[in-house]
Amino acid sequence: MSGARPARTVPFSVPWFDERERAAVASALEGRVAGDGPIGQRVEKRLADSLKAERVLLTTSCTHAMELALLALDVGPGQEVLCPSFTFVSTANAVLRVGARPVFVDIEDATLGLDPEDAERRVTSHTAALMPVHYAGVAPDMDALLDLAGRRGLKVVEDAAQGLGARWRGRALGTLGDGGCFSFHESKNVTCGEGGALVIGDPELARRAEVIREKGTNRAAFLRGEVDKYTWVAEGSSYVLSDVLAAILEAQLDKLPEIEARRAAVEGRYRAGLEEWAGRAGVRLPSSPPECESNHHLFHLLYPDGVSRDRALATLRQRGVMATFHYVPLHSAPQGQAIGAHDTSLPVTDRVAATLLRLPLHPRLSEDDVDYVIEVVRETGG
Numbered sequence: 493m494s495g496a497r498p499a500r501t502v503p504f505s506v507p508w509f510d511e512r513e514r515a516a517v518a519s520a521l522e523g524r525v526a527g528d529g530p531i532g533q534r535v536e537k538r539l540a541d542s543l544k545a546e547r548v549l550l551t552t553s554c555t556h557a558m559e560l561a562l563l564a565l566d567v568g569p570g571q572e573v574l575c576p577s578f579t580f581v582s583t584a585n586a587v588l589r590v591g592a593r594p595v596f597v598d599i600e601d602a603t604l605g606l607d608p609e610d611a612e613r614r615v616t617s618h619t620a621a622l623m624p625v626h627y628a629g630v631a632p633d634m635d636a637l638l639d640l641a642g643r644r645g646l647k648v649v650e651d652a653a654q655g656l657g658a659r660w661r662g663r664a665l666g667t668l669g670d671g672g673c674f675s676f677h678e679s680k681n682v683t684c685g686e687g688g689a690l691v692i693g694d695p696e697l698a699r700r701a702e703v704i705r706e707k708g709t710n711r712a713a714f715l716r717g718e719v720d721k722y723t724w725v726a727e728g729s730s731y732v733l734s735d736v737l738a739a740i741l742e743a744q745l746d747k748l749p750e751i752e753a754r755r756a757a758v759e760g761r762y763r764a765g766l767e768e769w770a771g772r773a774g775v776r777l778p779s780s781p782p783e784c785e786s787n788h789h790l791f792h793l794l795y796p797d798g799v800s801r802d803r804a805l806a807t808l809r810q811r812g813v814m815a816t817f818h819y820v821p822l823h824s825a826p827q828g829q830a831i832g833a834h835d836t837s838l839p840v841t842d843r844v845a846a847t848l849l850r851l852p853l854h855p856r857l858s859e860d861d862v863d864y865v866i867e868v869v870r871e872t873g874g
């Protein structure tokens with residue numbers, strides 16, 4: 493079997509670009525292409541309206557949006573930030589980049605997001621903020637996390653990299669805390685290759701963030717005509733997204749309903765084709781609490797143990813299905829060890845990381861591809 497060519501290859505994730513993005517880029521190239529230009533401002537307004545947020549700032553990535561949020565909130569040296577270990581490296585890197593220390597917290601079994609009870613146990617007099625990650629666009633127990641933040645005076649920065657379009661109790665993810673951070677990386681529902689956004693509810697905080705984003709200058713105020721020249725007013729960096737990339741985002745937002753409908757159809761077909769098999773095999777399909785509304789970002793299976801997950805992954809790959817595991821827990825990664833996190837006990841994180849497998853899910857998957865994936869998954873047992 494191992495030497496045989498697979499019947500077909502089903503890629504894990506492919507962005508869906510067509511003549512709409514090409515036309516948008518061509519048109520953008522006719523005008524100004526720096527950041528905070530007319531297209532970027534339109535996209536920011538459109539996102540703010542649809543999220544019901546005070547302000548959205550486009551950034552070069554979600555990683556940078558998180559750094560920007562922490563800088564604007566004045567989180568820095570001597571302080572600790574609680575975040576999951578079951579997350580992408582960027583959550584912890586953003587904390588390190590501002591000079592603070594990430595403290596890893598276990599995840600809840602139900603949502604695979606930050607566990608409020610474990611978070612509470614790890615709060616110290618140095619804790620400044622919580623960073624919940626909305627894994628697969630599913631919010632963790634935000635009632636408990638917001639309550640904890642309120643009682644202990646902690647800021648909340650949401651890592652909503654995967655969360656655009658998803659909701660919690662009817663509210664858009666990214667608008668639940670002090671700052672919310674989205675990713676427009678090519679693997680996300682809406683993409684411009686690399687990009688991100690910071691969502692902010694407090695106008696004063698938004699003002700601080702727009703200065704930091706523009707190299708510590710008041711260029712944004714200048715562009716609004718509020719000052720007659722712009723100058724260096726604070727410490728800052730360069731986090732603003734070019735208008736060329738904003739043009740791609742604008743085209744993607746135009747077709748977001750189609751993107752979501754296609755993703756939902758793939759998810760529905762997986763569910764229908766795998767539900768009965770999963771029950772027999774002891775494999776868990778994605779689920780979320782009733783207060784969460786999905787954006788169909790990921791479809792993941794939780795196998796009964798690491799051995800069956802690894803075997804399934806190998807079978808799928810051999811048959812050309814580019815399924816994949818997810819995060820290597822950050823506390824056990826080399827950099828996690830270097831910052832002294834290796835002896836943290838995070839049992840749910842370790843179990844989920846060892847048993848989770850993600851299936852291909854993107855808007856360009858055909859029904860035929862999905863049926864092929866289902867057929868191969870059913871062969872993987874449990």
Ligand SMILES: Cc1ncc(COP(=O)(O)O)c(C=O)c1O
Binds near residue numbers: 679686
């Ligand atoms: C949970 C999470 N946080 C952060 C990021 C980083 O996003 P970006 O690549 O836009 O910096 C990702 C991207 O995969 C992610 O999944």
